[in-house]
Amino acid sequence: MRVGLFIPCYINQLYPQVGIATLEVLEKLGVDVYYPSGQTCCGQPLGNSGYEEDAKGACQVFVENFKEYDYIVGPSGSCIYHVKKHFDIIEQTPDVINVRNNAFELCEFIVKILGITDLGASFPYKVGLHKSCHGLRGLHLGSCSERMDAHYSTEEDLLAHVQGLELMSLTRKDECCGFGGTFAVFEEAISVKMGKDRIQDHLNNDVEVITGADHSCLMHLEGLINRNKQPIRVMHIAEILNSSI
Incomplete structure (x- = not known):
């Protein structure tokens, strides 16, 4: 199996440690990983704003x-969703x-394709899972x-x-x-209030670290946490799965 590693533009620019953790996790699992150096943004920001053309x-x-790889794997649910669901705007070639x-x-990919749930990681903290839309x-x-x-969750597994x-x-x-x-830009006040509510839920339940599989959501929450100097950290799930504390 040859896997093309897709690192979204905002992770590449702002959270390189998430990209590194994703690569290291896949390599630990014996996956043959390649990073196409010509990759760019998947186009999601334009699509979100109504500029699909x-x-x-x-x-x-x-x-x-990415066309030559058996699988394309990335640490961002929203970007992967855009590729899977919104690339219908271009000609559907093979x-x-x-x-x-x-x-x-x-x-x-880890749970459903590789069939693995135990990566041998250790992380002795109280963690709250943010499930992105x-x-x-x-x-x-x-x-x-x-x-x-019936309840199920690949992240919880x-x-x-x-x-x-x-x-x-x-x-x-x-x-x-x-x-x-772009909702966070055009509807700032609502976006901020929703983010504060989510953070407070984690704080109310004694969470020390908020994690999730979509770092765009975590980026939003981290900005609010830092601005309000709140006692809680944010880490992408790849960083936790790659941890050996």
């Missing part, structure tokens, strides 16, 4: 960079179809509280096997953080 070039570049079908968020309701990485389905980690129960465990890409 202008996003077509970015979509085509993405396909050209390469495009292949890329869309074989793009996976990191946790989903794209991952939860778009990629179906877990069950939603508004549905009567992985965190449950991290030695020393205590996964804390939240009051509103799958509520939106308010980021929503």
